[in-house]
Amino acid sequence: MENQIKYSQTNEDSKLNITKVGPKTSLLFFRIISFFLVFLIWELAGRSDISIAFPPFSKVFLAFIEMILSGEFVEAYADSLPPLLIGLLITVVGGVIIGVSVGLVRSAEWFIMPLLIIFQTAPVSALIPMLTYIYGISDTSKIVAIVILGMPLVALNSYKGIQSTNPSLLEMSASFLASRTNTIIFVILPSAQKMIFAGLRLGISGAFIGIVLAELLITPTGIGDLITYNRFIARYDKMFATIVSILAIAGLTLSLMRVFEDWLFPKEKN
Amino acid sequence: MKKRSRSTEVILSTDSINVVYQESLIALQNVSLDIPAAKLTAILGPSGCGKTTLLKVIAGLIKPTSGSVKVRGKEIEGPGPDRALVFQDFALLPWATVLQNVGFGLRARGVPKKERDETSLHYIKEVGLLGFEDKYPHQLSGGMRQRTGLARALTINSDILLMDEPFSAVDEQMRRKLQEDLLNLLKVENKTVIFVTHSIEEAVYLADQVIILSGRPGSVAEIVYPKIDRTGEIDLIRRQPGYIDLVDEIWSSLKKYVE
Amino acid sequence: MQKSPFWSLIFWAGVWEFVGQMQWMTLLPPLSGIWFAFAELFQQSAFWDAFIMTARTFGIGLSLSIVVGIPIGILMGISSRADKILSVWVNLFLSAPITAVIPALMPILGIADATVIATVILFSIWVVIIDTQAGVTHVKDSLVEMGKIFGCSRSKIIFWIVIPSAMPEIITGIRLSVVRAVKGVIVGQIVIALIGFGGLFSTYLSYFLMERFWALIIVVFIMSFTIIGLVEMLERRIAFYAKSR
Numbered sequence: 001m002e003n004q005i006k007y008s009q010t011n012e013d014s015k016l017n018i019t020k021v022g023p024k025t026s027l028l029f030f031r032i033i034s035f036f037l038v039f040l041i042w043e044l045a046g047r048s049d050i051s052i053a054f055p056p057f058s059k060v061f062l063a064f065i066e067m068i069l070s071g072e073f074v075e076a077y078a079d080s081l082p083p084l085l086i087g088l089l090i091t092v093v094g095g096v097i098i099g100v101s102v103g104l105v106r107s108a109e110w111f112i113m114p115l116l117i118i119f120q121t122a123p124v125s126a127l128i129p130m131l132t133y134i135y136g137i138s139d140t141s142k143i144v145a146i147v148i149l150g151m152p153l154v155a156l157n158s159y160k161g162i163q164s165t166n167p168s169l170l171e172m173s174a175s176f177l178a179s180r181t182n183t184i185i186f187v188i189l190p191s192a193q194k195m196i197f198a199g200l201r202l203g204i205s206g207a208f209i210g211i212v213l214a215e216l217l218i219t220p221t222g223i224g225d226l227i228t229y230n231r232f233i234a235r236y237d238k239m240f241a242t243i244v245s246i247l248a249i250a251g252l253t254l255s256l257m258r259v260f261e262d263w264l265f266p267k268e269k270n
Numbered sequence: 271m272k273k274r275s276r277s278t279e280v281i282l283s284t285d286s287i288n289v290v291y292q293e294s295l296i297a298l299q300n301v302s303l304d305i306p307a308a309k310l311t312a313i314l315g316p317s318g319c320g321k322t323t324l325l326k327v328i329a330g331l332i333k334p335t336s337g338s339v340k341v342r343g344k345e346i347e348g349p350g351p352d353r354a355l356v357f358q359d360f361a362l363l364p365w366a367t368v369l370q371n372v373g374f375g376l377r378a379r380g381v382p383k384k385e386r387d388e389t390s391l392h393y394i395k396e397v398g399l400l401g402f403e404d405k406y407p408h409q410l411s412g413g414m415r416q417r418t419g420l421a422r423a424l425t426i427n428s429d430i431l432l433m434d435e436p437f438s439a440v441d442e443q444m445r446r447k448l449q450e451d452l453l454n455l456l457k458v459e460n461k462t463v464i465f466v467t468h469s470i471e472e473a474v475y476l477a478d479q480v481i482i483l484s485g486r487p488g489s490v491a492e493i494v495y496p497k498i499d500r501t502g503e504i505d506l507i508r509r510q511p512g513y514i515d516l517v518d519e520i521w522s523s524l525k526k527y528v529e
Numbered sequence: 530m531q532k533s534p535f536w537s538l539i540f541w542a543g544v545w546e547f548v549g550q551m552q553w554m555t556l557l558p559p560l561s562g563i564w565f566a567f568a569e570l571f572q573q574s575a576f577w578d579a580f581i582m583t584a585r586t587f588g589i590g591l592s593l594s595i596v597v598g599i600p601i602g603i604l605m606g607i608s609s610r611a612d613k614i615l616s617v618w619v620n621l622f623l624s625a626p627i628t629a630v631i632p633a634l635m636p637i638l639g640i641a642d643a644t645v646i647a648t649v650i651l652f653s654i655w656v657v658i659i660d661t662q663a664g665v666t667h668v669k670d671s672l673v674e675m676g677k678i679f680g681c682s683r684s685k686i687i688f689w690i691v692i693p694s695a696m697p698e699i700i701t702g703i704r705l706s707v708v709r710a711v712k713g714v715i716v717g718q719i720v721i722a723l724i725g726f727g728g729l730f731s732t733y734l735s736y737f738l739m740e741r742f743w744a745l746i747i748v749v750f751i752m753s754f755t756i757i758g759l760v761e762m763l764e765r766r767i768a769f770y771a772k773s774r
């Protein structure tokens with residue numbers, strides 16, 4: 001499972017070498033090198049004649065600053081962020097509620113599960129252009145796009161998390177005559193927590209895909225419009241700067257989510 | 271610490287080994303040992319005192335912070351063909367058959383398949399696994415898995431056999447059987463065995479020399495030489511008068527390191 | 530009593546039929562009307578062109594993701610330096626809205642196969658890398674030590690021990706990358722909106738051929754479902770030793 005993969009955080013030297021005992025090189029140092037390398041490669045690739053549509057990093061960086069100062073970003077994000085936030089809220093809250101209730105209530109499972117599975121696999125993105133016909137060029141269209149792309153992921157993972165409760169913990173709870181409510185609060189939800197948060201990360205990432213798709217395909221406003229417009233007038237540096245900004249915001253949101261999870265459920269140290 | 275002189279030749283020695291892990295965790299402190307050839311040496315100590323670390327240093331898997339390991343007077347650089355290791359968790363390849371697992375060491379040396387299989391089968395027979403050579407590890411019991419690991423270590427014909435709690439992952443009855451079989455095997459194979467264990471009984475039962483490590487940081491607390499006659503019937507070893515006394519004696523000196 | 534999900538599907542199909550019959554939304558024709566659209570769809574050469582184009586770009590993009598992703602994942606698994614340098618980017622792109630990058634690909638790669646292939650790769654490669662790396666870093670230490678004890682060179686340890694050990698995770702990574710590649714190939718075509726199924730979707734929608742539109746949605750869904758199901762079956766077969774490790 002994608003959400004069960006543990007991300008390695010080893011600081012020691014590769015285990016293929018003979019174990020050496022000594023100080024470790026700092027992670028920050030490598031981070032800086034990493035960014036530097038990528039930007040350098042981008043710069044060189046941009047300067048070589050791959051395509052005029054692929055500007056070097058320096059140009060994109062300058063465009064980025066320019067767009068911050070000129071207020072282009074502010075204007076675009078003022079259009080994109082409100083529906084994004086509302087959509088995210090619905091995705092997160094609705095997804096968890098649906099997933100948890102589907103996991104806990106048999107009849108809800110029968111009713112909703114097939115729908116969730118279909119929504120996860122079906123080409124939902126093809127439905128997005130249809131939304132204009134229903135909701136017009138409005139924030140509602142964007143919100144619906146976000147929700148249909150993000151919520152099934154959250155719901156499915158929450159459901160799987162609930163289902164994966166260790167049976168012997170449930171037996172333990174039953175043998176202590178715990179009430180259903182107590183079992184849910186103290187046994188089922190805590191053991192589903194990891195999966196639920198993994199689902200939230202997938203859902204958030206789906207939500208970003210949703211807003212970008214909606215703004216590219218149907219409602220020429222906000223950040224999607226900024227990308228399309230700048231491509232249209234061949235200001236590729238600005239187009240890339242916009243793309244970088246949305247990637248960065250998505251990355252930042254997901255990191256915040258991680259911080260939030262760690263704060264809510266501090267990792268036990270062993 | 272005083273070293274008693276022994277008549278037999280010393281095949282492996284360690285010279286004031288220190289191992290410091292990250293965050294200045296001292297695992298081993300000033301460990302100097304002489305390992306007699308063709309004898310069974312047990313390394314005994316409380317959990318976490320650095321037994322595995324010491325064995326891995328001897329195997330060449332861990333470079334000590336200071337100190338050296340010499341085999342026949344020559345300092346080791348890393349793992350070598352003169353030392354084979356038997357693992358606590360068996361370290362078998364799950365996708366390979368018993369025959370392939372046993373032949374791994376030979377394959378690594380580029381021994382051709384026919385010769386490799388012949389040698390492997392010989393040792394598979396010697397550890398009592400004949401008929402299981404085409405089974406996969408998950409089809410074997412814990413005891414059989416460790417026999418596979420042992421056969422693999424024997425194929426490369428090294429003089430020194432290192433074993434890290436080789437029988438701790440199998441059940442009690444199987445452990446007794448494996449211990450007996452090991453003693454029988456050593457009557458045939460002329461090997462120097464260095465054997466890590468946390469079981470006092472196992473150490474006294476099997477070893478000619480028991481090195482007792484103190485609690486962390488591990489350093490040599492005491493060396494005892496069980497005067498136990500292993501020439502006769504194996505079943506009689508536990509009945510010898512010295513056996514229980516020595517177990518008690520070691521326990522009383524080890525007790526203070528166990529919290 | 531646990532009821533079969535089949536009846537649940539029938540129930541939802543009934544809901545669809547009812548809503549369609551009521552004609553509340555012109556965009557949602559009754560399910561029964563869509564039946565005929567399937568036949569129409571399969572008679573169109575445009576459908577088969579789109580199908581072939583989709584299969585081709587999907588196949589090429591996914592293959593490239595796997596062939597390039599696995600070595601990168603292995604490298605990140607065995608070298609902590611490579612890991613520290615690359616992991617920021619891999620983790621960023623793993624959950625980034627790749628959709629935003631597609632408009633940038635179009636002027637560079639053109640409005641044809643290359644852009645769709647690039648989209649497929651950008652959707653699917655990261656999960657191959659991450660899972661391969663996870664497999665490699667979780668190889669049992671004792672197996673690697675065993676290799677060293679028997680004098681294996683670094684490359685022998687990698688090819689004889691590390692890669693086979695990581696196989697179950699690599700297969701999982703491939704399965705997830707197939708799921709994402711399916712999404713990528715469709716999203717790519719929809720954003721470009723001129724080629725493949727994306728082109729068909731936007732044509733049908735602009736001419737209000739809603740029966741065909743929904744028939745195409747269902748066809749694409751069934752194809753995705755089949756491919757993902759096949760890969761899951763393969764995963765269960767190949768990863769037989771995953772549990773015994």
Ligand SMILES: Nc1ncnc2c1ncn2[C@@H]1O[C@H](COP(=O)(O)OP(=O)(O)O)[C@@H](O)[C@H]1O
Pocket residue numbers: 291292295297315316317318319320321322323324486
């Ligand atoms: N790779 C390592 N890094 C840091 N500390 C370690 C490492 N390996 C072992 N230790 C620590 O060194 C001590 C000795 O470990 P070990 O040799 O495994 O003990 P034993 O085998 O006697 O139980 C333990 O406290 C252990 O936590």
Ligand SMILES: [Mg+2]
Pocket residue numbers: 321322435
């Ligand atoms: Mg140990």
